[in-house]
Amino acid sequence: MTSRQDASTEALRLKALVSVARAVSDTVADERRLADLVVGTATRLVGDGAAMWLRSATETALVRAGAAHRDPEAEDLMRAAPAEIASGSGDDLIAAVMGSGAAAVIGADEMAAYVDDIDPSLVPWLRTRGVSSTAILPLAGDGRVSGILVATRDAGAPPYTDDEIAFLQALADVTTATLGTAYLLNGSAAAVEELRRQAELVDQVSDVIMAWDTEHQLVTWNAAAERVYLYSSAEALGCDAQTLLATRFIAVDGEELDRDQILAALAETGGWSGELRQRRADGQEIEVLGSITGLFDWHGRLTGAVAVNRDVTDQRRKEHMALRDALTGLPNRRFLLDYLREALTRCAAGSGPVAVLFLDLDGFKLVNDTLGHEAGDEVLRVTAQRLDGALRRHDVVARLGGDEFVAITEEVGDRDNAEDVARRLIASAAEPIDVGGGQLARIVPSIGIAIVGPDRAAQLTPDELIREADAAMYVAKRGKCGMAFAS
Numbered sequence: 001m002t003s004r005q006d007a008s009t010e011a012l013r014l015k016a017l018v019s020v021a022r023a024v025s026d027t028v029a030d031e032r033r034l035a036d037l038v039v040g041t042a043t044r045l046v047g048d049g050a051a052m053w054l055r056s057a058t059e060t061a062l063v064r065a066g067a068a069h070r071d072p073e074a075e076d077l078m079r080a081a082p083a084e085i086a087s088g089s090g091d092d093l094i095a096a097v098m099g100s101g102a103a104a105v106i107g108a109d110e111m112a113a114y115v116d117d118i119d120p121s122l123v124p125w126l127r128t129r130g131v132s133s134t135a136i137l138p139l140a141g142d143g144r145v146s147g148i149l150v151a152t153r154d155a156g157a158p159p160y161t162d163d164e165i166a167f168l169q170a171l172a173d174v175t176t177a178t179l180g181t182a183y184l185l186n187g188s189a190a191a192v193e194e195l196r197r198q199a200e201l202v203d204q205v206s207d208v209i210m211a212w213d214t215e216h217q218l219v220t221w222n223a224a225a226e227r228v229y230l231y232s233s234a235e236a237l238g239c240d241a242q243t244l245l246a247t248r249f250i251a252v253d254g255e256e257l258d259r260d261q262i263l264a265a266l267a268e269t270g271g272w273s274g275e276l277r278q279r280r281a282d283g284q285e286i287e288v289l290g291s292i293t294g295l296f297d298w299h300g301r302l303t304g305a306v307a308v309n310r311d312v313t314d315q316r317r318k319e320h321m322a323l324r325d326a327l328t329g330l331p332n333r334r335f336l337l338d339y340l341r342e343a344l345t346r347c348a349a350g351s352g353p354v355a356v357l358f359l360d361l362d363g364f365k366l367v368n369d370t371l372g373h374e375a376g377d378e379v380l381r382v383t384a385q386r387l388d389g390a391l392r393r394h395d396v397v398a399r400l401g402g403d404e405f406v407a408i409t410e411e412v413g414d415r416d417n418a419e420d421v422a423r424r425l426i427a428s429a430a431e432p433i434d435v436g437g438g439q440l441a442r443i444v445p446s447i448g449i450a451i452v453g454p455d456r457a458a459q460l461t462p463d464e465l466i467r468e469a470d471a472a473m474y475v476a477k478r479g480k481c482g483m484a485f486a487s
Contacts, residue, residue, distance in 0.1 A: 012045060013045055013167050013170075031054065031065060031179065031182065032065050032066060034065075034175065034178060034179065034182070035052040035054075035065035035066030036066045036068070038050075038052055038066065038149065038171060038175050039051060039052050039066045039067055039068040039149075040068050041171060042068075042149065042151050042168060042171060043068040043069060043070055045167065046151060046160065046164045046167060046168060047070055047153065047157070048069060048070050048071075048074075048129075048152060048153050048154045048157060049067075049068065049069035049070070049074060049075070049078060049129075049151070049152045049154070050067070050068055050069075050149065050150065050151045050152070051064060051066065051067040051068075051078060051149075051150045052064070052065045052066045052067075052139075052147065052148070052149050052150075052175070053065065053085065053147050053148050053150070054139070054146060054147035054179075055145075055146055055147055056084070060086065061084045061085060061086045062084065062085040062094070062098075062147065062148070063083060063084050064081075064083045064084070065147070067079050069129075071129070074129050074154075093106075093136065094136065094148065097136045097137075097138050097145075097148055098138065098145050098148065099145075100138075101138045101140040101145050102138065103135065103136065103137045103138065103165070103169060103172075104135070104136045105133065105134070105135045105136075105160060105165055106133060106134045106135075106136075107132075107133050107159055108131070108132045108133060108155075108159070129154045129155065130154060130155025130156070131152050131153065131154065131155055132153045132154065132155055132156060132157045132158070132159060133152070133153045133157075133159040133160050134150065134151070134152045134153075135150070135151045135152075135160055135165055135168050136148055136149075136150050137149045137150075137151075137168055137169055137171075137172040138172065139172055139175055139176040139179065140172075140176060141173075141176040141177065141180055142180070146176065146179060149168065149171065149172045149175065151168055207224055207308050207309060207310050208222065208224045208225045208228050208229075208288075208307070208308065208309035208310070208311070209222040209224065209225065209306065209307070209308055210222070210225050210236075210241065210306070210307050210309070211295070211304060211305065211306040211307070212241045212304055212305060213303065213304040214302075214303050214304055216240050216241055216242065216259075217237075217238050217239065217240060217241075218236050218237050218238065218239055218240075218241050218244070219237065219304070220306070221233040221236040221237055225309075228280070228286070228288075228309070228311045229245060229278070229280050229281060230280050230281035230282055231244065231281050235281075241307075242259055245278040245279055245280075246278065246279040247276055247277070247278050248276065248277040248278075249261070249262055249272075249274060249275075249276060249290075250274055250275040250276065250277065251274050252273075252274060257274075262292065263302065266292065266293075266294035266302055266305060267294065267302050270293065270294050270296075271291070271292060271293045271294065272291075272292045273289075273290065273291045273292070274290060275287065275288065275289060275290070276288040276289075276290045276309065286311055286313040287311075287312050287313045287316045288309045288310065288311055288312065288313075289309065289310045289312050290307055290308070290309045290310075291307065291308045291309075292305050292306070292307045293305060293306050293307075293308075322334070323335035325384075325398075325399040327377060327380055327381065327399075328380055328381055328384035328385075328399050329384065330384045330388065330397060330398055330399045330405075331396060331397075331398040331399075332398060332399065333398065333400050333401070335398060336396070336398035336400070336406055336408070336462075336466075337462045337463070339396055339398075339408065340354075340356070340408055340462035340465065340466070341461075341462050343408055343410050344452070344457045344458075344460060344462065344465070345457075346410065347410070347452065347453070347454055347457035348454055348457040348458040349454075350454055351410065351411060352410065352411035352412070352413070353411070353412050353413065353414075353451050353452060353453045353454075354408065354409070354410050354411075354412065354451070354452050354457065354465075355408070355409045355412040355417075355418040355421065355449060355450070355451045356406060356407075356408055356449070356450045356451075356452075356465050356466060356468075356469040357406065357407040357408075357409070357418070357421065357422055357425065357447050357448070357449050357469060358404070358405075358406050358447065358448040358449075358450075358466065358469035358470045358472070358473040359387070359404065359405040359406070359407065359425065359429075359445040359446070359447050359473070360403060360404055360445060360446050360473055360477060361379075361383065361403035361405075361429070361443045361444075361445050362443060362444050362445065362446055362477065363441075363442065363443040363444065364376065364379065364380075364403040364443050365403075367379055367435070367441045367443065371435055371439060371441060374435075374436075375435035375436065375439070375441060378433065378435045378436070378441075379433050379435065379441050379443060380399075380403065382433045383405075383429050383433070383443070384397075384399060384405070386428040386429055386431070387405060387407065387425055387428060387429060389428065390424040390425050390427075390428040391407060391409065391421070391424075391425075392409065394410070395407065395408065395409040395410070395421075396408045403443075405445075406466060406469070407421070407425065409421055412451065415451065415485065418449050418451055418485075419449075419483065422447045422449060422482075422483045423483075425445065425447060426444065426445055426447065426482055426483070429443065429444065429445045430442065430443070430444045430445075444482075446473055446476040446477040446480075446482065446483070447473060447476060447482065447483040447484075448468075448469045448470060448471065448472030448473030448474070448475065448476055448483070448484055448485075448486065449469060449472055449483060449484070449485045449486065450465055450466075450468040450469040450472060450485075450486040451485070451486075452465060468486040469486060471486060472484045472485055472486040472487075
């Protein structure tokens, strides 16, 4: 070649290498596109034929990714040959290149002996074209051989020069780098697609899903969280999870816990479940059922958490209304019976005597008849508030209906303590009540008291105990003595 021809050839080779390097996007879609470009480049610039083989997904075989020859008939024969070479198939030369990562260049004499040992069905094109020399170059990178580039010269053609072998090696190296980049991009694209799919699934979940990191900053905030808390993901992400929602943690037993206790539970058991009181963006407090799962690193250190929450505010409101008296807001008969049943169970287990106080408002009918039903309703509302305020925090007063109320006090001790409770109730209810228009109403309750200890608590039903207190109330009403105990 002249120097001008050399320069032209070198320019073509450089241009070809650049084309291979730029084929990343095609390779992401289909690595066979890269293979066709590579074998076509080898065939055109160093001739006569070339094939590219890549490891199978299971790495138990080499699979032909592309093949080309200057003669179309020979190319058809190359493509008609088996497209897979199984590991251990007896091709020691290919195995040596794959194992060592070093190229192998074979001349005409060595190639003739080599071809004689190969199954003719694997290389039908060699039987018709013959071969003068072959170069087998590994596609090697990062300590791993992912395939081979095989270039061949037909019989009668000059052997490969050192310059041509150097170009083929450069072509193999650029191909390896392009494949590696494509695999990374393909893996990233798959990862991004998986994340997108997971995000879509998370957004389709009706429950709130949120996650936070070691600094308690929110890193996940799904569509349900936006609907429930009225904060967009842009507003929520990066915020302290507890501060944003003014979260209070409520244990199953009703005890309020702080964040340190929750973190301790996550570190110890990996999870925590309970109720939450949280504040929406509009300032409204909501009730939430929460399940929190800890996230840990390889060393077992807590690195964050994922919470799955469900807004139960409406459900609890409905439950509350179902168990509350509409007029006074006090627990109703249904709540009372359930609560008393539980109180009797605790008493039978040894928690202490239970007192049931049945109240009837003397003079209430007169208020209704003379001042009207609106005045009567006001008397009931105010009396309910006063009775509730006269009891201990853990005691309960309920409205049965009309002007009848029942109070339950657990661990009352003895008759004297029960009598003290009754006196407080009478005193609180007896204060005059302003029913509007400058008119005052005054009612005084009669109270019947039934006390039950552990022995009888296991034998009585709530209805039976209430009836005992009711009977005692009539004794107190007839005797105008304010209170009476069940016999």
